[in-house]
Structure formats: structure tokens, C-alpha cells
Amino acid sequence: MFAKVKSIALAGLLGVKVSVEVDISNGLPSLNIVGLPDKAVQESSERVRSAIKNAGFEFPLRRITVNLAPAEVRKEGSTFDLPIAIGVLAVTGAIKNTEVIKDFYFAGELSLDGSVRRISGALPMVLSVKDDVKNFVIPYDNRAETEIVDSVLIFPVKHIKEVVEFLNGDKKIVPEHRSIPDLLHLDNNFDEDFSDIKGQFQAKRALEIAASGGHNIVMVGSPGSGKTLLARRLPTILPPLIEKEALEVTQIYSAGGLLKDSGVVNTRPFRSPHHTASSASIIGGGNSPKPGEISLAHNGVLFLDELPEFRRDVLEALRQPLEDAFITITRVKERVTYPARFMLVAAMNPCPCGWYKDPVHNCSCSVSDIKRYRNKISGPMWDRFDMQVEVPRLLPEELTKTVKGEISKDVRDRVTRAKGIQIERYKREKIFNNSALTPRLIKKFIELGQDENGFLNNAADKLGLTGRGFDKILKVARTIADLDGSSRVRLPHIAEAIQYRTDLSVE
Numbered sequence: 242m243f244a245k246v247k248s249i250a251l252a253g254l255l256g257v258k259v260s261v262e263v264d265i266s267n268g269l270p271s272l273n274i275v276g277l278p279d280k281a282v283q284e285s286s287e288r289v290r291s292a293i294k295n296a297g298f299e300f301p302l303r304r305i306t307v308n309l310a311p312a313e314v315r316k317e318g319s320t321f322d323l324p325i326a327i328g329v330l331a332v333t334g335a336i337k338n339t340e341v342i343k344d345f346y347f348a349g350e351l352s353l354d355g356s357v358r359r360i361s362g363a364l365p366m367v368l369s370v371k372d373d374v375k376n377f378v379i380p381y382d383n384r385a386e387t388e389i390v391d392s393v394l395i396f397p398v399k400h401i402k403e404v405v406e407f408l409n410g411d412k413k414i415v416p417e418h419r420s421i422p423d424l425l426h427l428d429n430n431f432d433e434d435f436s437d438i439k440g441q442f443q444a445k446r447a448l449e450i451a452a453s454g455g456h457n458i459v460m461v462g463s464p465g466s467g468k469t470l471l472a473r474r475l476p477t478i479l480p481p482l483i484e485k486e487a488l489e490v491t492q493i494y495s496a497g498g499l500l501k502d503s504g505v506v507n508t509r510p511f512r513s514p515h516h517t518a519s520s521a522s523i524i525g526g527g528n529s530p531k532p533g534e535i536s537l538a539h540n541g542v543l544f545l546d547e548l549p550e551f552r553r554d555v556l557e558a559l560r561q562p563l564e565d566a567f568i569t570i571t572r573v574k575e576r577v578t579y580p581a582r583f584m585l586v587a588a589m590n591p592c593p594c595g596w597y598k599d600p601v602h603n604c605s606c607s608v609s610d611i612k613r614y615r616n617k618i619s620g621p622m623w624d625r626f627d628m629q630v631e632v633p634r635l636l637p638e639e640l641t642k643t644v645k646g647e648i649s650k651d652v653r654d655r656v657t658r659a660k661g662i663q664i665e666r667y668k669r670e671k672i673f674n675n676s677a678l679t680p681r682l683i684k685k686f687i688e689l690g691q692d693e694n695g696f697l698n699n700a701a702d703k704l705g706l707t708g709r710g711f712d713k714i715l716k717v718a719r720t721i722a723d724l725d726g727s728s729r730v731r732l733p734h735i736a737e738a739i740q741y742r743t744d745l746s747v748e
């Protein structure tokens with residue numbers, strides 16, 4: 242007796258078709274699984290055997306061989322429990338019409354009692370179904386994330402018994418579909434608001450510009466200046482996710498096993514890993530590769546507080562994904578790619594003690610201390626930031642004097658408008674915002690008048706700008722012009738952009 246069951250293995254977010262072949266023959270009772278890593282084989286065969294028995298089915302006292310093909314595809318053990326069990330139940334006759342199996346894909350982990358448990362990566366698995374079979378039997382707890390795929394019918398199940406009844410025609414399961422736009426938080430209600438923070442108008446303005454153009458930004462300021470509070474409120478001024486973005490983000494969270502019950506990530510991610518985090522947790526990787534913080538921040542914000550405290554190798558590893566908007570993790574026999582298009586927001590103290598240039602406290606650091614501290618971030622890494630702003634600490638009297646700031650919604654409306662202008666402008670290019678402008682595209686899209694050119698060249702001489710620094714000012718100026726609703730970049734836009742290149746040199 243022989244049965245063949247369809248399933249999917251994941252490499253990153255890419256699904257690969259796997260055929261689970263089950264053969265039963267005379268011989269000593271055994272369950273041999275071929276095509277899985279050793280440890281996973283052992284665990285899977287235990288679970289499958291117990292699940293089948295405890296669900297009340299007969300487990301054949303014969304020789305059962307399970308082959309997961311193709312062999313060269315790396316397979317995570319637990320998601321194949323269900324297809325393996327279905328194959329066994331087909332060869333033993335518990336599933337009466339074995340033809341019907343061909344019309345379905347199966348994925349799910351089994352408990353010893355036969356219940357079907359949630360798996361990681363269900364959404365990318367379902368999305369990668371491309372052949373004529375458009376039915377997928379999936380764990381009940383994965384239904385919310387997979388029911389958003391409209392090209393595949395989802396059959397959620399709770400127990401192996403239920404699957405057998407369903408395949409035998411004794412039980413009906415009605416597939417449901419949910420539409421992503423209905424699940425998105427278009428009104429974005431947040432607990433925090435930009436208006437919570439008094440003063441700091443320049444920093445807020447800088448964040449508004451950064452959010453509009455997708456610019457990476459670093460904030461430098463003493464403890465208590467509010468730079469962390471500001472960064473944490475950044476999501477409140479970001480435009481809502483659109484459907485395509487939400488689907489991308491949700492796939493990554495599905496692969497990482499991080500989806501909540503709603504099934505869809507419906508607001509822009511904001512990730513703030515601690516500076517002690519390992520390279521694998523930030524970049525991605527591990528024994529069975531999982532998306533790292535840079536991918537979990539896809540279409541959102543990666544916030545690195547106390548930037549110089551991060552391990553140098555971690556910071557250096559960020560450079561490539563910042564350029565490419567994706568990360569490739571290379572492992573033995575395997576390469577896995579995850580999207581990683583995020584806005585990098587960083588905060589740091591001006592010096593090791595934190596009080597350099599503070600109006601009240603005295604800084605106890607020597608010039609070489611400060612230089613060493615800032616040199617923890619390499620030149621090429623500094624180059625990834627389009628904007629640098631100083632966030633001065635406000636004195637108590639300044640705090641009480643200052644009027645309440647604008648509410649997030651008003652800022653968000655401007656950011657959303659500016660973003661819309663960029664999407665329209667770059668619709669024939671492969672970029673979405675000003676921050677992604679390459680030198681070639683800067684020439685194509687940013688045309689300066691004589692006055693603007695003269696002013697910028699003059700400033701470049703004074704500031705000793707490199708070509709890269711020059712381009713960054715142009716990109717930021719383009720965003721300021723977009724916020725201003727101006728089709729051309731004009732003098733005031735350039736003048737403001739120059740302010741966001743704070744001189745971080747130490748006197």
C-alpha cells in the first residue's frame with residue numbers, strides 16, 4: 242500500500258512543494274521517516290504514532306516507511322506531522338477514499354493526544370501554493386492569518402479525527418475568507434501622542450521629515466532630553482499600512498511564529514531591540530533560520546537606543562540590509578532571504594557621561610573619551626543616516642513655559658500626504674521614497690535653480706561636504722519640499738535640510 246500527501250516546506254518566506262510518500266509493507270513493526278533531520282525524525286515519529294493511537298485509530302503493526310521528497314529541501318520537522326499521519330491513515334484504510342487526498346495540501350504539528358497545533362509560517366506556506374490544487378488543511382489556530390489569502394480555500398482543523406471525518410465526507414468544513422482592508426487599523430488609535438512631549442519642536446519637525454521621506458535619523462542628546470520618548474511616538478505619525486505592506490509584514494511575523502490572534506499585523510512595526518541583543522536576533526538566523534529584528538521592522542521602524550552600546554559586528558551587519566532592503570542569511574546547504582526595508586532611528590548620548598554641552602551638568606569626559614565613544618560607530622555606518630539632530634535637554638522652567646505641541650493625527654496627515662506625492666513621483670521607478678534616491682535618480686528628479694545651486698555649493702564648501710553628504714541634503718530637501726507641497730526644491734528647503742547635518746565634531 243502506498244499514499245502520497247502534499248505539503249510545503251519553507252525557506253525564508255519561500256514555499257517549496259514537498260511530497261510525503263508513505264509505504265506499508267510486511268516486516269518488523271516500525272515507522273521510518275526519511276528526508277528529515279535526525280532529531281526531528283525521532284520526535285515526529287513519536288508524535289505521529291501517539292496521535293494516531295490516542296485518536297482511536299489502529300496503528301499498523303507492520304513496517305511503515307515515510308519519505309519526504311525532494312531530499313535536498315531542508316524541512317522543519319513539526320509541520321509535517323499532519324501530512325505524515327494522513328499518509329499513514331490512508332495506507333491503513335482509515336481514510337476510505339484515498340483519491341480525495343490529492344486535492345489538498347496539509348500542514349500541522351500533532352499533539353500526543355491527536356490535536357492539531359499551531360505552526361510557524363502558515364501564511365507564506367499558503368501563499369506559495371501555485372498549482373491547480375487550491376485547498377489547504379491548516380491548524381485551527383492558524384486560520385486567522387491564512388483566511389486572508391483569497392486564491393486558496395482554507396480548511397481549519399483542531400484534531401486528527403476531524404481531518405479523517407472530513408476526508409471521509411462525514412463532516413463538513415466551510416472555508417471562510419477575510420479581507421485585509423477590513424482588518425487594518427485605519428484610524429490608528431494609539432495610547433501615546435506626539436503632543437505628550439513638550440517643546441523639542443526641532444526634533445519633532447526632524448522626525449516628521451524623516452517619517453515622510455523614510456530617512457534614517459540619529460538623535461543625539463543628554464539623558465532626560467526626551468529622545469527615547471520621541472522615538473517611541475514615531476509610529477503615531479506614520480501613515481497607515483496599505484494592504485500590500487500588511488501582507489508582507491504579516492508573512493514575516495507568521496514565519497517568526499509571532500502572530501497574535503487577530504492574524505494580521507495591522508499597524509506599522511516598531512522594534513526596539515536592546516543593545517545586548519545578539520547578531521542572530523537582530524539580523525536573523527539561528528539553527529532553524531528565523532527573521533531577525535530588521536525583518537520584523539519591515540515597513541516600519543527599527544529603533545536602536547544607545548547606539549554606541551550595540552556590538553560593532555551587529556552595527557556593521559546592518560549596513561548591507563540598509564542598502565538592499567533585504568537580508569540573505571547563509572547557512573550550511575542553505576540560503577534564506579527575508580525582506581528588511583525599515584527606517585532606522587537611533588538615539589545616543591553626546592559623550593560617555595552624557596552631559597557634554599549640557600546647560601547644568603558638567604561633562605567629565607576628555608576629548609579623547611568622547612572621540613572614542615563616537616568612533617564606536619564607523620564612518621560608513623554614520624553614512625547611512627540622512628539626518629542627525631541634537632536634542633537638547635530642556636530646563637524645568639522651559640518645560641512649564643512651553644505650550645502643548647500638535648497632536649499626532651495632524652502630523653500624520655501631512656506625512657501621509659508627502660508620502661503619496663513620492664509614491665506618485667516614483668511610480669515608474671523601483672523606489673517608494675526620497676531616502677531611496679540613488680545619485681542617478683537624484684539627477685533625474687531634483688532640478689535646482691541657479692540660486693539654489695549657488696547656495697548649496699557654498700554651504701558644501703563651508704561644511705566640507707563629500708558627494709554623499711551633498712546627496713543627503715538634496716534628498717532631505719526634496720522631502721521638505723514635498724511636505725511644503727512644492728514641486729521644486731527651493732532655497733528654504735535646502736537651508737532647512739542643512740540644519741539636519743549637525744556637526745558632531747568635538748571642540
Ligand SMILES: [Zn+2]
Nearest residue numbers: 592594604606
Ligand atoms: Zn561627558
